[in-house]
Amino acid sequence: MVPASTLVSGSVGTVETRYLDLPDPVRLDCGRDLHPVRVAYETYGTLSPRRDNVVLVCHALSGDAHAAGVSTVRPETGTRDGFGAEDRDGASGQALGWWDGMIGPGKAFDTDRFFVVSTNLLGGCRGTTGPSSTDPATGRPYGSDFPVVTVADMVRTQRAFLDVLGIERLAAVAGGSLGGMQALEWAILYPDQVDSIVVIASTPALHPQGMAWNAIARESIMRDPDWQGGHYYGTGRTPDAGMGVARMVGHVTYLSAPALHEKFGRRLQFADDIRYTITEPEFEVESYLRHQADSFVRRFDANTYLTMSRALTYFDLARQYGDGSLTRALDGVAARTLLITFSSDWLYPPSGSEEIDAALRALGKPSELHLIDAPYGHDCFLLEEQRQTPIVRRFLAAG
Amino acid sequence: MVPASTLVSGSVGTVETRYLDLPDPVRLDCGRDLHPVRVAYETYGTLSPRRDNVVLVCHALSGDAHAAGVSTVRPETGTRDGFGAEDRDGASGQALGWWDGMIGPGKAFDTDRFFVVSTNLLGGCRGTTGPSSTDPATGRPYGSDFPVVTVADMVRTQRAFLDVLGIERLAAVAGGSLGGMQALEWAILYPDQVDSIVVIASTPALHPQGMAWNAIARESIMRDPDWQGGHYYGTGRTPDAGMGVARMVGHVTYLSAPALHEKFGRRLQFADDIRYTITEPEFEVESYLRHQADSFVRRFDANTYLTMSRALTYFDLARQYGDGSLTRALDGVAARTLLITFSSDWLYPPSGSEEIDAALRALGKPSELHLIDAPYGHDCFLLEEQRQTPIVRRFLAAG
Numbered sequence: 001m002v003p004a005s006t007l008v009s010g011s012v013g014t015v016e017t018r019y020l021d022l023p024d025p026v027r028l029d030c031g032r033d034l035h036p037v038r039v040a041y042e043t044y045g046t047l048s049p050r051r052d053n054v055v056l057v058c059h060a061l062s063g064d065a066h067a068a069g070v071s072t073v074r075p076e077t078g079t080r081d082g083f084g085a086e087d088r089d090g091a092s093g094q095a096l097g098w099w100d101g102m103i104g105p106g107k108a109f110d111t112d113r114f115f116v117v118s119t120n121l122l123g124g125c126r127g128t129t130g131p132s133s134t135d136p137a138t139g140r141p142y143g144s145d146f147p148v149v150t151v152a153d154m155v156r157t158q159r160a161f162l163d164v165l166g167i168e169r170l171a172a173v174a175g176g177s178l179g180g181m182q183a184l185e186w187a188i189l190y191p192d193q194v195d196s197i198v199v200i201a202s203t204p205a206l207h208p209q210g211m212a213w214n215a216i217a218r219e220s221i222m223r224d225p226d227w228q229g230g231h232y233y234g235t236g237r238t239p240d241a242g243m244g245v246a247r248m249v250g251h252v253t254y255l256s257a258p259a260l261h262e263k264f265g266r267r268l269q270f271a272d273d274i275r276y277t278i279t280e281p282e283f284e285v286e287s288y289l290r291h292q293a294d295s296f297v298r299r300f301d302a303n304t305y306l307t308m309s310r311a312l313t314y315f316d317l318a319r320q321y322g323d324g325s326l327t328r329a330l331d332g333v334a335a336r337t338l339l340i341t342f343s344s345d346w347l348y349p350p351s352g353s354e355e356i357d358a359a360l361r362a363l364g365k366p367s368e369l370h371l372i373d374a375p376y377g378h379d380c381f382l383l384e385e386q387r388q389t390p391i392v393r394r395f396l397a398a399g
Numbered sequence: 400m401v402p403a404s405t406l407v408s409g410s411v412g413t414v415e416t417r418y419l420d421l422p423d424p425v426r427l428d429c430g431r432d433l434h435p436v437r438v439a440y441e442t443y444g445t446l447s448p449r450r451d452n453v454v455l456v457c458h459a460l461s462g463d464a465h466a467a468g469v470s471t472v473r474p475e476t477g478t479r480d481g482f483g484a485e486d487r488d489g490a491s492g493q494a495l496g497w498w499d500g501m502i503g504p505g506k507a508f509d510t511d512r513f514f515v516v517s518t519n520l521l522g523g524c525r526g527t528t529g530p531s532s533t534d535p536a537t538g539r540p541y542g543s544d545f546p547v548v549t550v551a552d553m554v555r556t557q558r559a560f561l562d563v564l565g566i567e568r569l570a571a572v573a574g575g576s577l578g579g580m581q582a583l584e585w586a587i588l589y590p591d592q593v594d595s596i597v598v599i600a601s602t603p604a605l606h607p608q609g610m611a612w613n614a615i616a617r618e619s620i621m622r623d624p625d626w627q628g629g630h631y632y633g634t635g636r637t638p639d640a641g642m643g644v645a646r647m648v649g650h651v652t653y654l655s656a657p658a659l660h661e662k663f664g665r666r667l668q669f670a671d672d673i674r675y676t677i678t679e680p681e682f683e684v685e686s687y688l689r690h691q692a693d694s695f696v697r698r699f700d701a702n703t704y705l706t707m708s709r710a711l712t713y714f715d716l717a718r719q720y721g722d723g724s725l726t727r728a729l730d731g732v733a734a735r736t737l738l739i740t741f742s743s744d745w746l747y748p749p750s751g752s753e754e755i756d757a758a759l760r761a762l763g764k765p766s767e768l769h770l771i772d773a774p775y776g777h778d779c780f781l782l783e784e785q786r787q788t789p790i791v792r793r794f795l796a797a798g
Binding site for chain 2: 147148206207208209212213218219220222225242252255257260264266274277278279281282290293313314319346
C-alpha cells in the first residue's frame with residue numbers, strides 16, 4: 001500500500017493496481033477449467049501479524065479493483081454509477097476509487113484497523129482475466145468463447161487469489177449490489193473462513209423485472225452488428241451503440257423516479273421552447289442519458305458487461321443451495337450478517353434484504369438489517385456514505 | 400358500420416378500416432403545412448339525426464383505427480400492448496380491436512347509444528399519413544423528413560377529419576395514455592365542441608423517468624444502422640434490432656414488477672437447470688421479451704414509433720397553455736372530465752391524474768377521479784375493462 005496522502009483527508013492516498021497470476025486453473029460451474037487467470041487488485045491498510053484483519057471488498061457490475069484512494073495510472077478508472085460519476089475525476093486527471101467514501105483512515109472500512117483487499121472480478125475488463133484476455137487455445141482474445149461464469153466462480157477466484165497472498169480468514173466480505181451477492185456466496189461456500197458479511201443493496205435473487213432490464217441491456221449489445229458475435233476485438237469496431245443503450249437502461253434503473261424529477265424535471269436544453277427534433281436531445285434528461293452512454297463506452301468492455309449481467313441474473317441462492325428454499329440455502333452460514341437497504345431502491349428493493357434477514361433469524365443466526373430512507377435509488381450504496389458509515393463501523397467493531 | 404355479428408356477444412361485428420383524404424393542408428405546430436393528409440378510420444354504432452352522439456376514441460403509441468370488432472382484412476391489426484396481446488388474434492386469423500372490451504353494444508362506450516369514431520393518428524403507420532407515406536415533394540416515402548408532430552397536431556387532424564364527416568360536436572373524447580393526452584388537448588383546443596372527456600391512465604406531462612424510457616427507446620431505434628437516418632424504406636432493411644429493444648423497454652414499463660413476478664417468477668426455460676448461455680434466453684421472462692420484440696417489429700413502423708414517442712414526450716399542458724401553470728392551462732375547459740388511473744401504473748402514475756383533478760376542482764369545473772386498485776401497471780387501461788365499464792357508463796349517462 002502507498003502511504004496515505006496528506007492531500008485528501010481520510011484518504012488511503014495514491015494507489016496503484018497490481019496483478020497476480022493464479023498458479024492453478026479455476027474450476028468453473030459450467031464445468032470448464034480456466035487457465036491462466038490473472039487477478040488485478042489493490043490493497044489499503046496493513047495486514048496484521050495474525051492476518052486476522054482482512055476485509056475483502058467486492059465490486060458491482062461496472063466496477064474494478066480501484067475501490068479507494070487516488071489512481072494516477074488510468075484517469076478514467078473509478079468513475080461510479082449514478083450521480084456524481086464525473087465528480088470523482090478531478091481536473092488533474094486523477095481518479096478516486098469507486099468506494100473511496102467508505103474505505104480509508106477513520107472511514108466505514110477503517111484502514112487504520114483493517115487490511116482492505118479489492119479485486120477486479122473474474123470476467124472483468126480492468127486487469128482480471130475476462131473476455132478481452134488472450135485465449136491460450138487460439139492466441140486471440142476469448143470474445144464470446146470466454147466461459148459463462150457465475151458469482152460462485154468469481155468467489156472461487158477470489159479464494160484462490162487470497163490463498164496466494166497467504167490469507168485464509170476474512171474478517172469481513174463486503175459489497176453492494178453484485179458485490180453483496182459475492183459476500184453472500186462467500187458465507188455459503190466458505191462458512192469457516194468468513195467472520196462477517198456486509199451486504200448492501202443486494203438480494204438473494206434478482207426479481208423478474210430486474211432480470212428483464214438485464215436481458216434488455218444484453219439484447220441491445222448483442223443486436224449491435226459491431227458486436228460481431230462477440231469477436232470484435234481487433235476489428236476496429238466495438239458495439240458502442242448497443243452498449244450505450246444498455247448503459248442508459250442501467251442508469252435509469254439505478255436511480256429513482258423522484259431523483260430524476262428533482263435533478264432534471266422537464267427542463268428543456270434550450271430554455272425558450274422546443275425545436276421539433278427527434279434526433280437531437282430536447283430535454284436535459286435526454287442529453288444526460290446520451291452523455292452517460294458516451295462516457296461509459298469509453299471505459300468498459302461490452303463482453304464483460306454481458307458476462308457480469310448474466311452472472312447476476314443467474315444468482316439465486318435458493319435454487320443453487322436450497323432446493324428452492326432460501327432458509328435451507330443459508331443453513332450453513334456462520335458469519336455475522338449486516339444488511340443495508342435503501343427505501344428508494346427499486347432494482348434491489350428492501351424486500352430482498354428482508355428475506356435474507358428473516359431466513360437467518362429463523363435459523364437463529366445473527367443478522368442485522370438497516371433500511372435507510374434515502375431518495376437516490378440503487379445508487380445509494382455508492383452515495384449514502386455518511387449514513388452507512390456509523391452502521392458499518394459499529395457492526396465491524398462488535399466482531 | 401357493419402351490422403353486429405351474432406358470433407361475438409356485445410361485439411360490433413365485422414369491421415373494415417376506411418380512408419378519407421382531407422381537403423385542406425393541416426397546419427402543424429412546427430410551422431409546416433402538411434398536405435395531402437389521409438386519415439384511416441373506423442366507426443361503430445349509428446350517428447343520431449341530431450349528430451349529438453359522437454364519441455371519438457383515441458389510440459395510444461402503438462395502436463391504430465381498429466378499436467373494436469373483428470377485422471378480417473389485416474389479421475395482424477389490433478394486437479394490444481401487454482398481456483394477452485396475442486389473445487386478440489383468433490386461430491382464424493381474425494383480429495379484435497384494441498379496445499373491443501370497451502366498445503360495443505352494452506359496453507362502456509355503448510354502440511346502441513353512441514356513434515363511436517376511431518382514427519389512426521397523424522404520423523401513424525396504419526393508414527393515416529405518416530413517415531412511411533409518400534412525400535409529394537420527392538415521390539418517395541417521407542422517412543425522417545416527415546414533420547415532427549405534436550399531440551395538438553394529431554387533434555387538429557382529427558378535427559379536420561370530423562369536419563368532413565359533418566360532425567361538429569363530440570359527446571365525448573376518450574382514450575388511455577397518449578389517447579388521454581389527446582382528450583385533454585381536445586378539451587383545451589375546442590372547448591365549445593366537447594361535452595366530456597374520458598382520460599384514462601394519462602398525465603398532463605410525462606415525468607422525467609418516463610421521458611427517459613422514451614428517449615432510450617428512440618436511441619435504440621436511431622442507433623440501429625438499418626435505420627439509415629430514417630430513410631430505410633425500399634432498402635430491404637428495417638431497424639428491427641433497435642425497434643425490438645425499444646419494444647422490450649416499453650413492454651416492461653407498461654407492466655408492474657409484481658405482475659412480472661406473478662406471470663414468470665424466475666422460472667427457467669428448461670426446468671432442470673441453467674445451460675450457461677448468454678446468447679439464448681434462459682428464463683421465461685427473457686424468452687417472453689424476445690417474443691414481444693419479434694412480433695412487434697412485424698406490425699409496426701420504426702419512424703412512426705419515433706414520431707409518437709416524441710409527441711408524447713413534448714406533451715406538457717402547463718408549458719403549452721399555462722406559462723408553467725396547469726391550472727391556467729385548464730382555465731378554458733368546458734367539458735365534464737372523467738379521470739381513471741391505476742394503482743400499479745408507474746409509467747403514468749396516479750399523481751398525474753390527481754394533478755388534473757385538483758386543477759379542475761380549483762377552477763370550479765366538474766371533474767371525477769377514480770383510482771382503480773389493480774396490479775397490471777399501465778396496461779390496465781387495456782385490461783381492466785370490467786372495472787372501468789360501470790364508471791364510464793355512469794359518467795356518460797349523466798351527460
